[in-house]
Amino acid sequence: MNGLRPMRPRDTTEPHRVATPLELFFDLCFVVAVSFAGSQLHHALSEAHVGLGLSGYLTCFFAIWWAWMNYTWFASAYDVDDWWYRVTTLVQMSGVLVLAAGVPRAFTEGDITLFWLGYLIMRLAMASQWLRAAAGHPEGRRTALRYAAGICGAQVAWAILLLFVPREWLLAGFVVCALIELAVPVWAESAGRTPWHAHHIAERYGLFTLIMMGENILAATIAVQEAGSERGIEPGLILLSVSALVIVFALWWIYFAPSAAELLTSNRQAIPWGYGHFLIFAAVGAVSSGVEVAVDQLTGKAHLSPVGVGYAIAVPVAVFLFMVWLLHVRPHRYGPADTAAFLGATLLVLLAPLTPEAAPVIAVVTAALVVITEVTRKSDPRRYGKRPRP
Structure with missing residues (x-):
């Protein structure tokens, strides 16, 4: 690992490109959150609360999967493996552990505060990575800025959902916010493809x-x-x-x-x-x-x-x-x-x-x-x- 350096894109034809130890560590932290969600699904199904179990599992899993997927594609394009990149990734891993701690309350009480906090930590850290990519890669600057803006805009939508939407409308609001999240890569990549491998x-x-x-x-x-x-x-x-x-x-x-x-x-x-x-x-x-x-x-x-x-x-x-x-x-x-x-x-x-x-x-x-x-x-x-x- 070298000192802080410009975040340049990786070569899309780089031979023998493999996952790094940091990426594997990242995955393990996410599996902790998945196991929490799976455990809650198990208990809900055993108690014959099928609708509650499925809705809770799929919504929790979406947040886990989406944060994982965004980091994975970003790292494929811009992994510079310097100390700042590693620290930012570790912050994202801390966020998923906070999210995992909030999974039981999200299932049993419908309280997504802690769950959302963990998600917010992960997503803001991801936005900072995109801002750094915009500064280090002029050719991909427009795409990177779109990603950063889209991620931040989606977090505003999640905050509105948490603070102002009645509990009985949470699921519908979740679907809307999830669609916003899904639209961000499509919108950002329309300005130019990121150099994923x-x-x-x-x-x-x-x-x-x-x-x-x-x-x-x-x-x-x-x-x-x-x-x-x-x-x-x-x-x-x-x-x-x-x-x-x-x-x-x-x-x-x-x-x-x-x-x-x-x-x-x-x-x-x-x-x-x-x-x-x-x-x-x-x-x-x-x-x-x-x-x-x-x-x-x-x-x-x-x-x-x-x-x-x-x-x-x-x-x-x-x-x-x-x-x-x-x-x-x-x-x-x-x-x-x-x-x-x-x-x-x-x-x-x-x-x-x-x-x-x-x-x-x-x-x-x-x-x-x-x-x-x-x-x-x-x-x-x-x-x-x-x-x-x-």
């Missing part, structure tokens, strides 16, 4: 997916361990544990089978791809909550119906499969058999809760999808690895 972005998204899958395994393992210590190791618990492990392994295989970097050729492809990962990440985070609800059912703690418990696992898995097909698989044009396999598997996963054992059925379906897609793609060399549409 396609392979670096693909790796960063993949690493965050991996970390969240690891958190899935940890949360499910702890839930099974606690249930086993209370009631002993029962056949139903063993079946659920094996099923959950197979599901996570299959989701990992499915996500990383196609290459993502070659799809990110311009903002036209990259922005929908990046935004669409909100549902992929949220689905991965919700799988562990579903498994924990299933454990609660086995121990007699869940107030949700058996079908509802099945859907607590099935819905996030189905969302994951469909979004991975839409963002990762379809652009590669692997062929109609591949598409039919993904869409058929998504439908079967959604039907699984209507069977006596939802989790094992989902495990079989996702594992079968891995086998089918691997065989069909490799059996047709004309399609396997075919370049995406321009």
Whole structure:
């Protein structure tokens, strides 16, 4: 690390570009917030408060994901790794921990004050990074200033929501503010594309997916361990544990089978791809909550119906499969058999809760999808690895 220096853009064709230790540390702090949100979703679903759980989880997750995503794309373009850049990033990491501390109150009491404070810390730190990029990169100055202005303007909208909007209108106000946030990159990038690195972005998204899958395994393992210590190791618990492990392994295989970097050729492809990962990440985070609800059912703690418990696992898995097909698989044009396999598997996963054992059925379906897609793609060399549409 050198002294403070002008924030110049990184080379978009830089070979062997990989995530830095600071970026990995950054991700770990965000997973803490994700685990808090997932824990609250688990408790809400177990108590049969489905609407409250889903609205709380998706709104909290949006704030977590959006702050993570903005930093990730900025760092891909302007990571100078000097002491000021590191300090500013550490401030953002502190903000996500404040946000994580506010997640339980946001869920249970509808009090978003602490949650918003953490988000504000992250976003103002991000705005300062863009101002620094505007000063150090004259060619990208207009884009950087738009980002800084858009971020600050969005924070004003959040403050108005917090201070003046009645509680019964908070969800509608949240949607409006979220749309403002989503519009900022589209508006800013229309003044000129930031120099993000396609392979670096693909790796960063993949690493965050991996970390969240690891958190899935940890949360499910702890839930099974606690249930086993209370009631002993029962056949139903063993079946659920094996099923959950197979599901996570299959989701990992499915996500990383196609290459993502070659799809990110311009903002036209990259922005929908990046935004669409909100549902992929949220689905991965919700799988562990579903498994924990299933454990609660086995121990007699869940107030949700058996079908509802099945859907607590099935819905996030189905969302994951469909979004991975839409963002990762379809652009590669692997062929109609591949598409039919993904869409058929998504439908079967959604039907699984209507069977006596939802989790094992989902495990079989996702594992079968891995086998089918691997065989069909490799059996047709004309399609396997075919370049995406321009």
